[in-house]
Amino acid sequence: MSQAVATGKPFSWRIRVYWEDTDAGGVVYHAGYLRFLERARTEWLRSLGVDQVELRQRTGLAFMVRDMHIDFLGPAVLDDEVDVSVCIQSQRSASMVFEQIVRRVSDGRELIRATVRAACVNLQAMRPAAIPDDLIARMS
Amino acid sequence: MSQAVATGKPFSWRIRVYWEDTDAGGVVYHAGYLRFLERARTEWLRSLGVDQVELRQRTGLAFMVRDMHIDFLGPAVLDDEVDVSVCIQSQRSASMVFEQIVRRVSDGRELIRATVRAACVNLQAMRPAAIPDDLIARMS
Amino acid sequence: MSQAVATGKPFSWRIRVYWEDTDAGGVVYHAGYLRFLERARTEWLRSLGVDQVELRQRTGLAFMVRDMHIDFLGPAVLDDEVDVSVCIQSQRSASMVFEQIVRRVSDGRELIRATVRAACVNLQAMRPAAIPDDLIARMS
Amino acid sequence: MSQAVATGKPFSWRIRVYWEDTDAGGVVYHAGYLRFLERARTEWLRSLGVDQVELRQRTGLAFMVRDMHIDFLGPAVLDDEVDVSVCIQSQRSASMVFEQIVRRVSDGRELIRATVRAACVNLQAMRPAAIPDDLIARMS
Numbered sequence: 001m002s003q004a005v006a007t008g009k010p011f012s013w014r015i016r017v018y019w020e021d022t023d024a025g026g027v028v029y030h031a032g033y034l035r036f037l038e039r040a041r042t043e044w045l046r047s048l049g050v051d052q053v054e055l056r057q058r059t060g061l062a063f064m065v066r067d068m069h070i071d072f073l074g075p076a077v078l079d080d081e082v083d084v085s086v087c088i089q090s091q092r093s094a095s096m097v098f099e100q101i102v103r104r105v106s107d108g109r110e111l112i113r114a115t116v117r118a119a120c121v122n123l124q125a126m127r128p129a130a131i132p133d134d135l136i137a138r139m140s
Numbered sequence: 141m142s143q144a145v146a147t148g149k150p151f152s153w154r155i156r157v158y159w160e161d162t163d164a165g166g167v168v169y170h171a172g173y174l175r176f177l178e179r180a181r182t183e184w185l186r187s188l189g190v191d192q193v194e195l196r197q198r199t200g201l202a203f204m205v206r207d208m209h210i211d212f213l214g215p216a217v218l219d220d221e222v223d224v225s226v227c228i229q230s231q232r233s234a235s236m237v238f239e240q241i242v243r244r245v246s247d248g249r250e251l252i253r254a255t256v257r258a259a260c261v262n263l264q265a266m267r268p269a270a271i272p273d274d275l276i277a278r279m280s
Numbered sequence: 281m282s283q284a285v286a287t288g289k290p291f292s293w294r295i296r297v298y299w300e301d302t303d304a305g306g307v308v309y310h311a312g313y314l315r316f317l318e319r320a321r322t323e324w325l326r327s328l329g330v331d332q333v334e335l336r337q338r339t340g341l342a343f344m345v346r347d348m349h350i351d352f353l354g355p356a357v358l359d360d361e362v363d364v365s366v367c368i369q370s371q372r373s374a375s376m377v378f379e380q381i382v383r384r385v386s387d388g389r390e391l392i393r394a395t396v397r398a399a400c401v402n403l404q405a406m407r408p409a410a411i412p413d414d415l416i417a418r419m420s
Numbered sequence: 421m422s423q424a425v426a427t428g429k430p431f432s433w434r435i436r437v438y439w440e441d442t443d444a445g446g447v448v449y450h451a452g453y454l455r456f457l458e459r460a461r462t463e464w465l466r467s468l469g470v471d472q473v474e475l476r477q478r479t480g481l482a483f484m485v486r487d488m489h490i491d492f493l494g495p496a497v498l499d500d501e502v503d504v505s506v507c508i509q510s511q512r513s514a515s516m517v518f519e520q521i522v523r524r525v526s527d528g529r530e531l532i533r534a535t536v537r538a539a540c541v542n543l544q545a546m547r548p549a550a551i552p553d554d555l556i557a558r559m560s
Contacts (some may be wrong), residue, residue: 018322020171020315022164024218025543029160031458034451035300042298053359065450067491074486075546078164079333123445123472125493156300160455165403171314175440178311182438193499204352211347215406219473238437263305266355274282302450304442304498311440358444 005105010087011047013107016127026126027075033112034070038048038099040084041118048138061129063118070114074104088139094128095119096139151187154245157220159216167215173252174198174210177240180224181258182268201269202257203255206235210254214244228279234268236279237260291327291366293320294385297356307355314350315390317380320364321398328418341409345397346375350394354384361385368419374408375399376419430473430507431467433460437500447495453532457520460504461523461538468558473515481549483538490534495523508559514548515539516559524549 015036023029041063045052055063076082085100095117102112120131157174161170183204185192196202216222222242229237235257242252260271295316303309325332336342345392358360367379375397381394400411435456443449461483465472474481496502507519515537524531542549 006486016319018315018319019163019165019443020169022166023159024157025482025484026164031454031486034454035298038300038451039296039298048246051359062445062510064495065492066444067489069487069489073162073230074418077333079331088400110432156459158459160458165342165344171311172317174311175438179436179438179442191499193497202305204355207349207351208310209347209349212345217473219471231301249327253383256448263369299443299445300451302444303439304444304446305439306444309440 001002004030010085011040011044011045012052012083012085014086015077015082017082018066018077019078021076022078025075027077028080030072031112032120033102033121034068034139035086036102037067037112037114037116040086040100041098050135055135056123059087060122060124061120061132062123064121066117066119068116070112070113071121072112074109074111076102082111089115091136091139093130096131098135142193149185151180151227152225153225155179155222155226157216157218157222159218160220161216165215167217168220170212170224173212173247173254174208175225175255176242177252177256178205180226180240181238181256184226190275190278194276195272196263199272200262200264201260201272202263203267204261206252206259208256208259210252212252214249216242216244216251222251224241229255231276233270236271283370291320291324292363293323295319295361295364297324297358297360299358301356302358305355307357308360310352313382313394314348316362316364316392317392317394317396318345318381320380321378321396322364322375324366330415331407335412335415336403338349339412340402340404341400344401346397346399348394352392353379354389356382356384358389361382362391369395371416372412375412385413390401430505431460431464432503432505433463433517435459435502435504436495437498441496442498442539445543446499450492453492453522453534456502456504456522457532457536458485460520461507461518461536464506470555470558472490472500475552475555476543480542480544481540481552482543486537486539487507488534488536490504490532492532494529494531494550496522496531498526498533509535510555513550516551545556 017028021028021032083103083105085101089097089099097118100114100116101110103110120129122129156170161168191263222244223242227239229239238256240254241250243250260269262269287416297308301308301312363383363385365381369379378396380394381390383390400409402409424463437448441448441452457484503523503525505521509517518536521536523530540549540551
């Protein structure tokens, strides 16, 4: 993890829970949190000036989730606002590992803790590829 | 509509309602029915021997919904089984109109009535294209 | 339509297109627009001070889509920002009709035009119910 | 794990990949596999005679995912058929751990490996609850 990231506040993205996110249990459907986690990672990339559409058109590359551990600590419900954080835990030439937390805004309660490994992939060949140098520079 | 379709039983596809389909109101989230309608149209195409992936690779064509009218007549709930019918109402060179009904299996109640116009589209150019002759032959 | 709404600018809600919204055609999956339309209606209600969770707990009422006509005029793609408008077209004691437009921010192009009738429903009985007076007052 | 489960073939549920499951990368959106995994667990419960709707109405109980580790080994694409297995790895009074594999039918390739811990929860109180004896009897 870069010094800058380690000492600064982690990136965070606010998300509102809508009807579409809930299920008949009255809470957010568990797979829905993965969408929230990805929105936050996408917005983190955008905040670094990384345009995923342009990246793909120029290089054929995209990030794909390789593995993920996720703890469901508490449920969010309709209308809740949550903050989703993005922290780089470690970085390698073709992948990186994120620590992400989903926290309810109203009471600060942690609802989700996730460790997500995303790999840089050549979409045509569906093979791992080195993260471009200019991206690595932006990320650290 | 072809004679064959007009006189025969409409194509029908059975779908189970899972947690993912429901919302905090305890019923199927309204946009979920559009997924059910499309699964049935896809299975109808498959039943005619149309392979959408092969079609796209060979011709660059896919079907896209252009407009839709949908009546939500009653709610489906978790674990319900529904039958989704597919009937061609009319057909033109580059589009066709389907009548579709979603009916609960247990009591035969109509839950959804939809009229869906799907157009044949060249995905690269995002422009309407004539439905290939071999498809038209299969459909009628 | 109330004078106020008729003369003022319609309510509008900005939405970003994420990976979750797209399909293998490279564009937003058609059912995804219904989620966008509902987010905008929900935010419109919130802007009027209507808390749907509180409404349901206090009165057992919720709004459900009864029918919808939707024109898919053009595709949104990954990373697009769209503005989703909400206009009351007509209002009755137990339902109202909205006109909604989804417009791409970058070029102002209309992507979706929808007419949506939503009914006030008692969720326990799954029956239509009069829209509470305080809501009607807020809406006009 | 019960002897019967250990020696028998694991429960498996076949699922078709539709447009709704894919994203602009041309493959199944990663969160979509969680929906597949849950459909298989739900069908496994059904195969044991467990009716989740009846269970909830009678006891107020439902199963909720508590944590999950998931490896994304390879992508499924539109029209793929996959088999999703369900194996009990361990069981406790209020939760159980499943091993699940998503395998493509056409070539037998493993696409997903997941370890899922689901807890029995009283939905009103949102608290862990003992799995009812009759369920435990059915599961072993």
